[in-house]
Amino acid sequence: RRRIRLFGAMCLLRLPRITQPLEKExxxxxxxxxxxxxxxxxxxxxxxxxxxxxxxxxxxxxxxYDEDDxxxxxxxxxxxxxxxxEQKFLQFKAAPRITDAxxxxxxTSLNRKLDxxxxxxxxxxxxxxxxxxxxxxxxxxxxxxxxxAERAMATFLGDHIQAKVLGNAPYGIYKxxxxxxxxxxxxxxxxxxxxxAFLQSSDLSxxxxxxxxxxxxxxxxxxxxxxxxxxxxxxxxxx
Amino acid sequence: DALLGCxxxxxxxxxxxxxxxxxxxxxxxxxxxxxxxQMKEISAGTEYQYGDINIQMTxxxxxxxxxxxxxxxxxxxxxxxxxxxSYAMPTKTNEVLFLEERGSKMQLDAVLTTHQRVVQIRGxxxxxxxxxxxxxxxxxxxxxxxxxxxxxEADFKSRLKSRPELEELLAEMS
Numbered sequence: 001r002r003r004i005r006l007f008g009a010m011c012l013l014r015l016p017r018i019t020q021p022l023e024k025e026x027x028x029x030x031x032x033x034x035x036x037x038x039x040x041x042x043x044x045x046x047x048x049x050x051x052x053x054x055x056x057x058x059x060x061x062x063x064x065y066d067e068d069d070x071x072x073x074x075x076x077x078x079x080x081x082x083x084x085x086e087q088k089f090l091q092f093k094a095a096p097r098i099t100d101a102x103x104x105x106x107x108t109s110l111n112r113k114l115d116x117x118x119x120x121x122x123x124x125x126x127x128x129x130x131x132x133x134x135x136x137x138x139x140x141x142x143x144x145x146x147x148x149a150e151r152a153m154a155t156f157l158g159d160h161i162q163a164k165v166l167g168n169a170p171y172g173i174y175k176x177x178x179x180x181x182x183x184x185x186x187x188x189x190x191x192x193x194x195x196x197a198f199l200q201s202s203d204l205s206x207x208x209x210x211x212x213x214x215x216x217x218x219x220x221x222x223x224x225x226x227x228x229x230x231x232x233x234x235x236x237x238x239x
Numbered sequence: 240d241a242l243l244g245c246x247x248x249x250x251x252x253x254x255x256x257x258x259x260x261x262x263x264x265x266x267x268x269x270x271x272x273x274x275x276x277q278m279k280e281i282s283a284g285t286e287y288q289y290g291d292i293n294i295q296m297t298x299x300x301x302x303x304x305x306x307x308x309x310x311x312x313x314x315x316x317x318x319x320x321x322x323x324x325s326y327a328m329p330t331k332t333n334e335v336l337f338l339e340e341r342g343s344k345m346q347l348d349a350v351l352t353t354h355q356r357v358v359q360i361r362g363x364x365x366x367x368x369x370x371x372x373x374x375x376x377x378x379x380x381x382x383x384x385x386x387x388x389x390x391x392e393a394d395f396k397s398r399l400k401s402r403p404e405l406e407e408l409l410a411e412m413s
Binding site: 015016018019117166167168169196198238 | 365368369372373374376377381
């Protein structure tokens with residue numbers, strides 16, 4: 001009796017690791033605010049100490065006071081501490097922000113754009129065509145749609161993925177009717193329900209079953225998805 | 240006679256109680272010292288509502304955490320989610336000592352302060368909760384840890400200071 005087939009699809013998101021670079025205006029505003037804050041702020045303990053020691057040095061050079069021996073406190077000058085900290089800072093090397101440039105646009109690796117969301121796309125065979133889709137699997141009666149989506153994820157990425165599914169309600173729906181050649185009494189069309197999940201761990205050491213997978217950002221989705229499908233998917237994607 | 244003359248109004252006189260004004264002021268509720276923990280609501284069916292949820296933000300950078308807490312609070316106001324309270328937990332100071340052993344032992348000290356802000360939310364519907372979580376997660380600044388959990392009595396009690404004298408007396412009594 002069911003004339004429409006139901007599918008559950010999973011949109012697996014990898015969250016960004018780094019903040020996006022600031023725009024020109026944002027950078028200017030940030031620099032301005034920083035300067036205002038600097039001019040309005042008071043001296044910190046370290047800076048006061050530094051100033052005092054400079055004054056002491058000046059006085060001892062001009063009029064040869066023996067204050068340093070009398071005080072005995074200034075074993076380590078504040079200036080020396082600063083130099084030590086600067087050296088340590090120079091030794092520190094931050095991890096590179098742009099790794100995808102090194103990997104020359106390899107879209108199957110997860111180390112791509114570290115500042116935006118990445119989504120999983122899989123090549124699936126529907127009817128006669130091979131299309132790029134979000135991983136989807138047909139719904140079986142007696143299971144919730146969310147578990148269908150989880151099963152879809154498991155079939156394409158293996159069982160032990162640490163992904164957190166967001167909520168029990170689907171995020172979007174895409175319905176289409178089959179072309180007349182394939183339509184039968186029972187199979188008029190299909191509805192695909194989309195669910196979202198966040199990828200918790202970033203290493204997918206488990207072997208992937210089908211090799212045709214891609215990790216794509218929202219802008220690059222247009223290269224792979226069909227236009228109607230893309231419209232519905234874009235509705236629930238934040239960026 | 241002038242010394243003995245008094246202008247007190249007797250109860251029989253019409254001017255009795257002429258100087259009274261307290262009945263005109265609004266009534267003050269006597270302030271309770273301890274607040275009671277509020278109950279959770281779960282309504283069954285398709286409309287699932289969470290009870291009290293705490294969004295806890297921790298970071299080393301004070302300004303960043305405060306601004307983020309402000310942003311979250313304003314976001315909830317815009318989205319008409321009821322915010323019970325937004326408070327700060329006491330800051331924890333950590334002293335980091337480096338023991339470098341290259342000939343002369345040097346100890347470099349660093350003092351780190353950890354700040355924590357909590358925004359308490361009530362009446363979040365479960366269809367909206369994941370969207371809110373995603374929005375907050377995607378607008379998280381660098382260096383800020385986010386934690387969303389349900390409010391429990393233990394959380395409430397962690398804000399209160401313990402009274403050792405009272406506890407000693409109670410122990411002696413029982």
